[in-house]
Structures are given as structure tokens and as C-alpha cells.
Amino acid sequence: MSVMRETAPLLRAENLTMRFGGLTAVRQFGFEIMPGEIVGLIGPNGAGKTTCFNMLTGFYKPTEGRVVFKGEDITRWKPHAIARRGAVRSFQKTNVMKTLSVFENVLTGHYMAGCQTLLGTFLPTSRVRRQEQAMRDSAADIVQRIGLARRMNAPAHLLSCGELRLLEVAVALAAKPSLLMLDEPAAGLNSHEAAMFGDVLKTLVGTYVEALLLVEHNMSLVMAVSDRVLVLNFGQKLAEGRPAEIQANQDVIEAYLGKAAA
Ligand SMILES: Nc1ncnc2c1ncn2[C@@H]1O[C@H](COP(=O)(O)OP(=O)(O)OP(=O)(O)O)[C@@H](O)[C@H]1O
Numbered sequence: 333m334s335v336m337r338e339t340a341p342l343l344r345a346e347n348l349t350m351r352f353g354g355l356t357a358v359r360q361f362g363f364e365i366m367p368g369e370i371v372g373l374i375g376p377n378g379a380g381k382t383t384c385f386n387m388l389t390g391f392y393k394p395t396e397g398r399v400v401f402k403g404e405d406i407t408r409w410k411p412h413a414i415a416r417r418g419a420v421r422s423f424q425k426t427n428v429m430k431t432l433s434v435f436e437n438v439l440t441g442h443y444m445a446g447c448q449t450l451l452g453t454f455l456p457t458s459r460v461r462r463q464e465q466a467m468r469d470s471a472a473d474i475v476q477r478i479g480l481a482r483r484m485n486a487p488a489h490l491l492s493c494g495e496l497r498l499l500e501v502a503v504a505l506a507a508k509p510s511l512l513m514l515d516e517p518a519a520g521l522n523s524h525e526a527a528m529f530g531d532v533l534k535t536l537v538g539t540y541v542e543a544l545l546l547v548e549h550n551m552s553l554v555m556a557v558s559d560r561v562l563v564l565n566f567g568q569k570l571a572e573g574r575p576a577e578i579q580a581n582q583d584v585i586e587a588y589l590g591k592a593a594a
């Protein structure tokens with residue numbers, strides 16, 4: 333007997349619910365992210381998108397529901413343990429240190445990801461020195477991949493808005509995620525910068541990360557890069573489908589796209 337086995341999802345959220353006192357920010361939200369996918373998560377302000385990120389990454393403990401990542405139930409895990417397992421998120425606010433250079437920011441991201449110990453830094457053995465070199469090579473590689481090679485040694489405060497957004501992604505990549513979750517990574521970009529940013533995101537899947545979950549209000553960007561789009565409205569899933577299906581969905585147009593386009 334032959335058994336057809338489908339590819340396992342990288343992440344599965346089951347019935348996620350988050351209540352804050354009397355307010356239900358997210359209600360019975362379920363979805364899967366498959367390896368190789370870019371999934372867009374959209375919805376009006378206050379729809380529950382960031383709350384969803386917080387539940388997926390251990391910053392909030394869901395009131396109900398489960399998060400399964402790489403086959404393991406991570407619902408009650410601490411944020412650092414989830415990040416170490418490979419689910420890494422960016423924040424709506426920047427993770428960049430303005431006085432450090434582009435390279436130093438990405439290198440710091442490697443340290444933050446726990447690749448090196450403090451003791452190791454002060455008592456450098458040859459093994460530690462090899463690890464240091466590997467981190468520096470990795471940081472340079474990420475800066476290159478993200479398209480900031482020209483700005484490698486520039487302090488972050490000199491970067492344009494578009495370059496800064498790319499650096500934020502580079503710092504998150506330093507943690508070596510398999511699932512990278514980006515919360516409004518293209519905020520403040522003009523349409524040309526956003527299109528370039530989208531092109532970079534697409535190159536990351538299958539090379540640096542297995543899958544991407546993208547919260548973004550820039551509709552042309554979300555629709556251009558996503559394989560699948562999830563729509564949240566008042567904490568509940570309103571629709572799910574390919575970008576073209578979502579753009580044609582009457583409920584979505586009424587709840588969100590109509591307003592966003594206006
Ligand atoms: N820690 C908290 N305590 C109480 N209420 C919260 C908390 N975090 C989020 N909320 C509420 O949950 C709802 C969803 O907020 P959330 O930040 O997830 O929305 P969002 O979709 O990310 O919005 P935006 O597009 O503006 O970033 C809002 O009503 C918000 O005020």
C-alpha cells in the first residue's frame with residue numbers, strides 16, 4: 333500500500349485566541365505556513381496582527397489554542413527558546429542601533445542570537461576565534477545578500493529609510509531563522525523603494541529562510557510577494573487565498589481594501 337504523505341507545515345496555528353480582559357483581540361484564528369511560502373497577513377489597524385505575532389513567538393500566552401512549529405507544540409515556550417528553534421520576528425519598532433555601522437549591527441545580531449558566549453570573547457581559544465571569523469563572514473554575507481554591501485561600514489544613522497528597512501531585516505536574519513516574521517517592514521517606503529524591498533524579500537525564501545510571514549499595510553507589496561494572504565478583521569479570519577482571490581473578495585474589499593485604496 334502506498335501512502336501519499338503531504339509536506340508537513342513549518343508552522344501551524346490552531347484556534348488561536350487572545351483575550352485582554354473584556355477585549356478579544358484575536359479569536360479562533362487558525363492557519364498553516366508551508367516551507368517555501370511567503371504568507372501575507374493583512375487587516376485594518378487593531379485587527380490583531382501584531383497580537384498574532386506575539387502569540388506565535390511566545391511574547392503573549394494565548395488564552396486558547398496552540399502553535400505547532402516544526403512538529404513541536406511551542407505554545408508555552410519562552411520567546412528566546414522559540415527564536416532558537418528558528419521562529420524569529422521583527423518588531424514594529426526598529427531593532428537597529430543608530431551609532432553602529434551596518435556590518436556591526438548585523439554582527440551584533442549574531443551575538444544576540446547566542447552564537448558566542450561572553451567568556452569565549454574574553455578568553456579567545458582558537459575554536460572561539462574560528463567561530464568569531466565564521467560570524468563575521470556570515471554578517472558580511474547577509475549584508476551583501478540584502479543589497480547593502482556598498483553601505484557595509486556606514487553608520488546606521490546615515491542610511492536612507494529604504495536602506496534602514498533592509499538593515500532591520502538583515503539583523504533579524506543574523507538569528508538564522510527558518511521562519512522569519514516581519515511586522516510592517518516596509519513602513520515609510522515610497523512605491524519604488526517598496527518594490528525593491530519586495531524583490532529582496534523574495535530572494536530570501538529558500539536561501540536564508542524557509543518561509544516568511546509578512547504583516548504589511550502596503551498592499552502592492554503584499555500582493556506582489558505573497559503566495560497566500562490571510563485577512564484578519566476584528567480578530568477573526570475574514571479570508572484566505574492567493575493574492576488575486578483576496579483582491580477580488582467582496583468581504584475583504586468592504587472591510588479593508590476599499591478603505592486602503594481610498
Ligand atoms: N497588551 C495588550 N493589552 C491590552 N490590549 C491589547 C494589548 N495588545 C494589543 N491589544 C489590543 O488588541 C487589539 C489588536 O491590536 P494589534 O496591535 O494586534 O493590532 P494590529 O492589527 O497589529 O494593528 P496595527 O495595524 O495598527 O499595527 C487592539 O484593540 C489593541 O488595543
Ligand SMILES: [Mg+2]
Nearest residue numbers: 381382383424
Ligand atoms: Mg500591529
